[in-house]
Amino acid sequence: MRIYLHIGPDETGAERVQSVLAEKRAQLQRSGILFARSPGVKNHARLFIAATDPDHIDHLRYSRGYVTPQKQETLRASVVAGLAREVENKKPDTLILSCADLGNSLRTTSELERLRAMLAPLSKDIRVIAHVDSPARMLSRAYATQILRGRGLSLQAEFDLVTQSDWWQAALEACPQITPERGVFAETQSPIHWLDLPALVTFWEGTFGKGNVALHSYDEDRFTTPDVTEDIARAFDIKEPLGKAAATSLPTPMSAAALTRGRQLNALILKVLANGQHTLPRKLWRGFVQEIAVEGPPLDLASLGPITRYFAQGYETLLKQHSGLNAHTFHPPASAPTPNESWTEADPLYGFRPSQYLLGLMWRINKAAREERSKQGDDLAPTASAPADVTPRRDQNGEKSTTRKQMPPLKPKKVEKLRNSPFAPHNEMGTVDETTLSAPYTPMPPRKLPEGNSGNVIVGCMKNEAPYIVEWVAYHRAIGIDNFLIYTNGCEDGTSEILDRLQDMGILQHRNNDGWTGNSPQQHALNLAQEEPLIKNAEWITHIDVDEFINVRCGNGTVQDFFDAVPDATNVAMTWRLFGHNGVTKLSDDRVIDQFDTCAPKYCPKPHTVWGFKTIFKNIGAYEKLSCHRPNKLRDNFKKKVKWVNGSGMDMTSDLAENGWRSSQKTIGYDLLQLNHYALRSAESFLIKRQRGRALHVDRSIGINYWIRMDWSDFKDVTIQRNSPRMTLEYNRLMQDDALRGWHKKGLQWHRAKADELHINPEFADIYKEALAFKLTATERVAYALILDTES
Numbered sequence: 001m002r003i004y005l006h007i008g009p010d011e012t013g014a015e016r017v018q019s020v021l022a023e024k025r026a027q028l029q030r031s032g033i034l035f036a037r038s039p040g041v042k043n044h045a046r047l048f049i050a051a052t053d054p055d056h057i058d059h060l061r062y063s064r065g066y067v068t069p070q071k072q073e074t075l076r077a078s079v080v081a082g083l084a085r086e087v088e089n090k091k092p093d094t095l096i097l098s099c100a101d102l103g104n105s106l107r108t109t110s111e112l113e114r115l116r117a118m119l120a121p122l123s124k125d126i127r128v129i130a131h132v133d134s135p136a137r138m139l140s141r142a143y144a145t146q147i148l149r150g151r152g153l154s155l156q157a158e159f160d161l162v163t164q165s166d167w168w169q170a171a172l173e174a175c176p177q178i179t180p181e182r183g184v185f186a187e188t189q190s191p192i193h194w195l196d197l198p199a200l201v202t203f204w205e206g207t208f209g210k211g212n213v214a215l216h217s218y219d220e221d222r223f224t225t226p227d228v229t230e231d232i233a234r235a236f237d238i239k240e241p242l243g244k245a246a247a248t249s250l251p252t253p254m255s256a257a258a259l260t261r262g263r264q265l266n267a268l269i270l271k272v273l274a275n276g277q278h279t280l281p282r283k284l285w286r287g288f289v290q291e292i293a294v295e296g297p298p299l300d301l302a303s304l305g306p307i308t309r310y311f312a313q314g315y316e317t318l319l320k321q322h323s324g325l326n327a328h329t330f331h332p333p334a335s336a337p338t339p340n341e342s343w344t345e346a347d348p349l350y351g352f353r354p355s356q357y358l359l360g361l362m363w364r365i366n367k368a369a370r371e372e373r374s375k376q377g378d379d380l381a382p383t384a385s386a387p388a389d390v391t392p393r394r395d396q397n398g399e400k401s402t403t404r405k406q407m408p409p410l411k412p413k414k415v416e417k418l419r420n421s422p423f424a425p426h427n428e429m430g431t432v433d434e435t436t437l438s439a440p441y442t443p444m445p446p447r448k449l450p451e452g453n454s455g456n457v458i459v460g461c462m463k464n465e466a467p468y469i470v471e472w473v474a475y476h477r478a479i480g481i482d483n484f485l486i487y488t489n490g491c492e493d494g495t496s497e498i499l500d501r502l503q504d505m506g507i508l509q510h511r512n513n514d515g516w517t518g519n520s521p522q523q524h525a526l527n528l529a530q531e532e533p534l535i536k537n538a539e540w541i542t543h544i545d546v547d548e549f550i551n552v553r554c555g556n557g558t559v560q561d562f563f564d565a566v567p568d569a570t571n572v573a574m575t576w577r578l579f580g581h582n583g584v585t586k587l588s589d590d591r592v593i594d595q596f597d598t599c600a601p602k603y604c605p606k607p608h609t610v611w612g613f614k615t616i617f618k619n620i621g622a623y624e625k626l627s628c629h630r631p632n633k634l635r636d637n638f639k640k641k642v643k644w645v646n647g648s649g650m651d652m653t654s655d656l657a658e659n660g661w662r663s664s665q666k667t668i669g670y671d672l673l674q675l676n677h678y679a680l681r682s683a684e685s686f687l688i689k690r691q692r693g694r695a696l697h698v699d700r701s702i703g704i705n706y707w708i709r710m711d712w713s714d715f716k717d718v719t720i721q722r723n724s725p726r727m728t729l730e731y732n733r734l735m736q737d738d739a740l741r742g743w744h745k746k747g748l749q750w751h752r753a754k755a756d757e758l759h760i761n762p763e764f765a766d767i768y769k770e771a772l773a774f775k776l777t778a779t780e781r782v783a784y785a786l787i788l789d790t791e792s
Helices: 014-023 025-030 045-051 059-063 069-090 100-105 109-119 135-148 156-161 167-173 197-208 228-235 256-273 282-291 301-321 354-377 412-419 466-478 495-504 521-529 559-565 683-692 704-710 719-734 738-759 762-773 778-787
Strands: 002-006 033-035 094-098 126-132 213-217 455-462 483-488 509-512 538-543 548-552 571-578 613-618 623-626 631-634 673-677
Touching (some): 014 025, 014 094, 014 228, 033 069, 045 059, 045 069, 045 100, 045 109, 069 109, 069 559, 109 197, 126 197, 135 256, 135 301, 156 167, 167 197, 197 213, 197 301, 213 228, 256 282, 412 778, 455 521, 466 548, 466 719, 466 738, 483 495, 495 509, 495 738, 521 623, 548 559, 548 571, 548 719, 683 738, 704 762
Parallel strands (some): 002 094, 002 126, 126 213, 455 483, 455 538, 483 509
Antiparallel strands (some): 538 613, 548 673, 571 613
């Protein structure tokens, strides 16, 4: 396999290249070319963050929380493992990786060696690609980017390098000490070293081998057209025609006056931050620069003539060495002025004085500093005298939210603290595109098991679940579950009769659990299950409920595909993904996995229920007890024989072997498998669930607290729907049985009648209206759940 490593730079169409590769990802894959997802959907920024030297903290690494070497090392291991899984699953002939920051920011041999070490296990054949332009055009774009990120230096810093014999080295030596909290990053507050393209080639070839770096011309106008695919195919040696790409347009460049204004304001802001008493979020800083911008002509490229001339000879040599370059790329701008080896900034216009603007902005800088200090010293719990907050507002994604007077108040400061903490929920993790339905999985014939082998077994407990049983059974049979052992107690809706009929049909085993004793019917059932031949003779066992669906997201979507991806695993922590009611209020006979496709964000460490997991484990006798979430009481002679993995296939044995029922920031992962948990289903289903009560925590009611904890509808995840066609085949096969179909129909009628009955019950009618009135952002939901931390 050959790896093409596209290093940008950012100012030469890297984003366009990545967008086209992402647009053509499926087509490329059919030709044996993998444009990876695991380091990032488009720009593989995780690859860059993992490769930087420990003391090289750039704005990405800082903002994403990978400042410490330990966290960076954890990320590096995740990136390496993710790429290895992708390559193993797809088995491509060519792997394409693209990250503009690699070309813009990597600056030491140790960083390149670290990057190569990450890729070497996949292939030793690594080719480096960069798209380049004339030095004047690249500098003008890069300088504008730096200004928006807080650069305080004028272009005189680059003009000073014209007198140096080694631009690359002199630029690196001009880099200040990195101080992220004061806005000082190497990429922002230093002259641009990578304009020295001959040195860039030498630098990368020093690690990846002479002749393994290829430069290609960036034509700004052509890159906006549908024909850009021809240039991209040529750069990556793609033989099959890619077809046209969607056309795009270029952003309007900042005016020369706006650049001057931004640069001068940045210089003053840096002085304010230098005392360590203030902080300025990057988004707010960028907003300041944009607010003071004015229209006008862009930077005159001809004024950069000394820099163009400085690189002329080296660039001419590159033209001869790199077939992907054309002479037009390096033509100097027309009408070059009289040579001038110093820089004169454009007039900022209208008598601009940065100090006056800074004074007008200081209240916002001070506010940001106060909020930062509040984050350090405040907690989330509301004060008793805090007023109810019923003001509509929007979260960071622009989502409108309201809270209700009946609930404990949420102080905005408390919510803001959470939003800027490590516990803030977000969806920026993992490698799976969850919003677009991929090709359906192919049907899988039932396995032929050896005599006495019960295969992959689900043990479950049910009470009044009649409308949902056949779908749940059909789904799991379709993905490779061989047998089911189901316990019931107190059923009134036909659940027991449905299970009895499925038992008569040879589909599952049903046991009555009405005589349960102890703390819960569920644990009583699990104690009994361990004596059942179906469990004793199983290959793999899991305990899940009828509102939980195993969502295998690798291979052909079967449990065996997942086991093949983690061949040494004995225990798998299947982390929940909580799916909310998705705006569905009425109970219907529509499929659960089709109705409810909105869910909690991938990253949501609080409250503790969001990352709960259930375990599927190999039946090797390692544990003495079967419990709700996991097997417990590890036998001494098996302590070195068990291997726990998470849903991304990563080894978590040291964290989970002895105890634990929820994933953490360290152990979370569901790239390959997750457990879709439809705890609510429709709003009417929630009413019935509340009336029914719980199977495990029978002493705890299901109230509005439960709704707040479980009603997550912030992000879309349709990955499970790839199973719909093969589930439908099995569902229709089962429902050909007249008796089963009749009991299913009766069960649905019972639930509809029960919903009508509960609607006229004042207690249930009130909670129904209250639940539907809640419109919370993800952050507010977490904050409420932490306040109402009486519900598990």
